[in-house]
Amino acid sequence: MIKFSKYQPDRPAASKSIDEWQVEPAQPGDMRAIAELTAERDGGDPVLYERLIVEKQNASPDPTHLFVARQHEGVVGYGRVSFNRYESIPTGWYLAGLSVATDKRRFGIGRSLTEHRIEWVSRKADELFYFANSRNLASIDLHLSLGFREIVRGISVPGITFRDGVGILYRLDLGTKSK
Numbered sequence: 001m002i003k004f005s006k007y008q009p010d011r012p013a014a015s016k017s018i019d020e021w022q023v024e025p026a027q028p029g030d031m032r033a034i035a036e037l038t039a040e041r042d043g044g045d046p047v048l049y050e051r052l053i054v055e056k057q058n059a060s061p062d063p064t065h066l067f068v069a070r071q072h073e074g075v076v077g078y079g080r081v082s083f084n085r086y087e088s089i090p091t092g093w094y095l096a097g098l099s100v101a102t103d104k105r106r107f108g109i110g111r112s113l114t115e116h117r118i119e120w121v122s123r124k125a126d127e128l129f130y131f132a133n134s135r136n137l138a139s140i141d142l143h144l145s146l147g148f149r150e151i152v153r154g155i156s157v158p159g160i161t162f163r164d165g166v167g168i169l170y171r172l173d174l175g176t177k178s179k
C-alpha cells in the first residue's frame with residue numbers, strides 16, 4: 001500500500017537546498033533505483049519490486065512510459081503514464097505511480113515530473129486522467145494546481161484498494177493545447 005506524505009498545505013520553510021534535476025524517460029538501468037524508491041516509500045524488498053515493475057511494463061498490452069527525475073547522484077523520483085482500458089472509468093491516458101525520495105520532497109520534483117508527463121501526453125491526446133485515494137491530499141493538491149478537475153468519487157479500479165478512503169477520478173482538459 002502506498003504511504004502518503006503528511007499533508008502540510010503551508011509549504012514548510014526549506015531547511016536546505018537541493019541540486020538541480022532533469023526529468024527524462026527511464027532507462028532499463030533505472031529499474032533498480034525505481035524499485036528502491038518504492039521500497040523506501042512502502043517498505044518491502046526492492047528486488048521483488050524491481051521484478052514486479054519490469055513484469056508490469058512487459059505485460060501491459062497498451063503503452064506504459066516511465067519517467068525519472070535524475071540528479072547527479074541518481075534517480076530521486078519517478079512517475080508513470082499509461083494508456084488504460086477500464087470498464088467503469090474512461091479509457092485513455094492516465095498518470096500514475098508518482099513518487100519522490102523522502103528527503104527530496106517539497107522542492108518541486110513531483111510537480112516537474114507531472115508537468116513533463118502532461119506535456120508528453122498533450123502531444124497525443126485531448127484529455128488526461130488521474131485517480132487518487134481521497135486521503136492522499138498532498139497528491140491531490142499537486143494535481144489540482146496543474147489543472148486537474150474532479151469528475152467522480154467512489155470509483156473502483158481493478159487491482160487498486162482505496163484503503164480508508166474513496167477513489168476519486170480527475171480529468172485534465174488538454175484540448176486547448178496545440179498538438
Ligand SMILES: CC(C)(COP(=O)(O)OP(=O)(O)OC[C@H]1O[C@@H](n2cnc3c(N)ncnc32)[C@H](O)[C@@H]1OP(=O)(O)O)[C@@H](O)C(=O)NCCC(=O)NCCS
Nearest residue numbers: 005007008009099100105106107108109110111138139142
Ligand atoms: C505526492 C509527492 C509525489 C509530491 O512530491 P513533491 O516533490 O514533494 O511535490 P512538490 O514539491 O512538487 O509539490 C508541488 C505541490 O504539491 C502540493 N504538495 C506536495 N506535497 C505536499 C504535502 N506534503 N502537503 C500538502 N501539499 C503538498 C503542494 O501544493 C505543492 O506546492 P507548494 O510546495 O508550492 O505548496 C510526494 O509527496 C510523494 O512521493 N508521496 C508519496 C507517494 C504518493 O502519494 N504519490 C502519489 C500517488 S498518485
